[in-house]
Each structure stands twice: as C-alpha cells, then as structure tokens.
Amino acid sequence: MSGPGPGPVRLEVIALDGIPEVHPGDDLASLVGDALERTAGALPLRPDDVIVVTQKVVSKAEGAFVDLATIEPRPEAVAYAARWDRDARQVEVVLRQAVRVVRMDHGVVIVETRHGFILANGGVDASNVGSASGGVVLLLPDDPDASARAIRDAVGRRFGSVPGVVVSDSLGRPWRFGIMDLAIGVAGFRPLEDLRGTVDADGRSMSATIRAVADEIASAAELVLGKTARRPVALVRGASPPAGVGSGISDVLMPPELDLFR
C-alpha cells in the first residue's frame, strides 16, 4: 500500500516564441506552426501534446471585432452603464451575446452565451484587442471547437503528429477573486476524465471524481502566457489527456436541471 508509484511524472509547459500580432484573415494555424518550429524543444510533437491557444488570437484571426461606433444601445444598457460608469455600447454588445442574463449587478453583466458558456460580460473583450482608441471590442469565436479542430488538423498535416488543441479564455468565478484560464474549445481529446467506477488507492470506488482536464491544461498554460506579454500560444507536454476525437467543449457544460446557480 505504501510503495512509491512508477517513475517521476513530469509536465512541461512551453510558451511558443514569436507569434506576431494577429489580424483578421491571418492563417493562425500557420503562425502556430511557424512558432513551433521557432521554439527550442517544441518539435518533434508527441502524440499527447496539447497546444493551448488563447481566445483572443483566435477571435482576432476570425475577425470577431465589433466597432462600437456602429452600436445603438437599448435603454436598459444606457441606464445600467450610467449607474455603473460603463460604456453603454459595450453593455449593449454584451447583452447581444446573451441567450439568458444570469446576473446583472455591480457593473458586471453575467450572461449565458449561445455556446452555453456562463461568462462575465459574455466573453466580450475590450483589452489587448489591437486598438488604443477603445472603439473596438472582440467577441468569442463563433464555434471554438471548430477553431481548435482547424488548428489541430493543419498542425497535424504539417508535422505528421496530431496534437490536442485547447482554445482558452480567462474567466472569473463565483466566491473567489481572480480570473483563471479555462477551456472554451477543444479538439482531439475529451475535456473531462471520468474516473467514476475506478478504484482509489484504498480500494474504494471514486464516486465523484470527474477531472476537468481541459480546464486544468488551460490554467497551466496561463502560468507561462500571463496577460501582458505577446505570448498567446503554449505547448503543454505530458498531461496525457483522455483520447476522444469528436468530443467537444459541450461535454463540460452543465444542463439547466443540474445547475444550482441559475
């Protein structure tokens, strides 16, 4: 019962070097491939490598910008913005992302997006979007799983080894200060590892253990990507996430009937 396990288990997270400023229409998969070639030790890819790409560059490449000058805020957005010292056009854009408003207080608007994510400000991003004027915001990718798949397929074709891909975003959470990076898109592996039915080290069944592997991979990547550096892509090596081509981020989303915090 007390013996050590097999040899050391290691995980390595490498920030890829030299991703340039990304613009609408750029071939992001090619930029990621170039950065893999440029980064010492990244190649050859291993079968269980995971490439983590931040939402911001995915959205930029896909041109998911909104020019606030084109936005006519509804009266509710104007009133809320005035009360909490926000930009009414930004509030309007957030409300347009919502299939449901979860909470609207303290200047925050927490919405459920059409993807099924519950996000402060609907994932709408006004920082680091490539405009010093503040007149532009960036939306989430249309289909983050598809964005991840496109990168996975192109990188796989180029290097002959097919990595997992995560599209990550920085999310707040109830009860705790601070944002963490979590997965909003996934390709090539299952975002949850289900250990129910397996037996723990004491021979008891692990009834409640479903690990949010994709989210933990996104968080590990954030530690090298940070927020200010122009480093939007990381390689996570050694996480060995569960195989599962065809899975998607919807595996992670809790259906309304199990959601105790609607």
Next chain:
Amino acid sequence: MSGPGPGPVRLEVIALDGIPEVHPGDDLASLVGDALERTAGALPLRPDDVIVVTQKVVSKAEGAFVDLATIEPRPEAVAYAARWDRDARQVEVVLRQAVRVVRMDHGVVIVETRHGFILANGGVDASNVGSASGGVVLLLPDDPDASARAIRDAVGRRFGSVPGVVVSDSLGRPWRFGIMDLAIGVAGFRPLEDLRGTVDADGRSMSATIRAVADEIASAAELVLGKTARRPVALVRGASPPAGVGSGISDVLMPPELDLFR
C-alpha cells in the same frame, strides 16, 4: 508591436516520488523533504519554486479524521440522506462544517466553511482516506495557511532555499462539470497577481485582470498528481508567483457584498 518577447518561458511540474501512506502525527514536511531528495532534478530548490501538497495528506498528517460511528445525525440529515441515497452520518458531518448552507439539492450539500470556502460537501472527503471500511471521513485542515507555512519553514531550513507552498483541494464549480484543484492554503507568495493599472500590449489599461495564480498552480500540479496514484505532492518550477510573505488564502475569498451567487 509585433516582435517576439524575451526568450522561451517554461514551466515544469514534477510529481515527487515516494511519499508513503501518511498517518496522523507524521512529520509531513520531513516526508516532503525526503521526497525532494529522492526525485531526480528537484534539488537544488529555486527561490520561485512552489511545492503543492494535496489537502488529503495534510489532513491525514494532522489527524483530521472523523469516525462515523461516533456521529448522531440530526433529523434534517436523516431525511436528506434518505431522499438522495446518502449516508446520514456523512451529511451530518458536512452540516457541522457549515457556517452557512449555500445550496442543498440533488444529493449535494454546498456550504460555506468557517475558513470562508464555499465547498460541495464542506470539503469532507470519503475517498482515499486510508480505510476500506467506509467508516471514516476526512475533514479540511484547521488552518491550511498554517499547514502550508509549516512545510515552507521546514523545507526552507533543510535545503536553505525557501519555496512557496500551496495546499490544494479538488473543487467542483457552478455551470461546469468536473473538479479542478484549487488552492485552499498558501505560504510565501500572494495567491492573486494584480495587474490592474499595468498597461497591456496595446497601451490600454488592463482594468479587470487579477490572476488567480495560486489556483492555476494547484491546477497545473493536479495534471501530474491525478487522482488514483499515490502522488500527493508536486513541485511547480517556473511560475514566478508574486512575492508576498504573510499573504494568505483569505486574499482570494470574495466578501458577501460582492458575491452574486449567495
């Protein structure tokens, strides 16, 4: 604007080898030190290394067990357990951890503990607690920051280099399936990195960016620790968390007036 940043940024996570089964009264800091010596590449420690120790072994060393045979469940616990096919004595133990019941539905009891954590089942743990009989559960450490500090101090004395320490626990979350490891105790660094007031790559202020560094470090560690292996301690190298001796996990906890999900 588009040049690459400084050289590659790397993070390494190393599962320590050879932590034995931990029992009440064991000197956990010595066991961690022995494991650091046993694990290839762990020593010498670097000033910004962080040692992540899972709650389970901290609680075991501190003897935070409850023998369910000694527990008399209140009527509310009996009724709830019967409805959701749970052990009434376990429900009773969970309720005794609560300063406030946040939600009680679907067989789950989400409580605020006296530490200020909001946790499913109050952090009470019935798996992997070293008993195949199921008659024993494990509580959270009394003061996880103090547990982390004790390990930090002892490891620092032994090796002459003082690492950060995180005590981690596996937590569920609203809206998403799956558990992630987060920090419940911290020593030697600030659990939040506050980037407000810094300027992003476009010259705009990053108004909403407070990074939950300790939580991300705990999540990264979980990727090598997993749930079934007897690997309760990891070394995270390269995260460079913000200095801050004297900080504690309470920095992370949101006060009631900002909590939109009470």
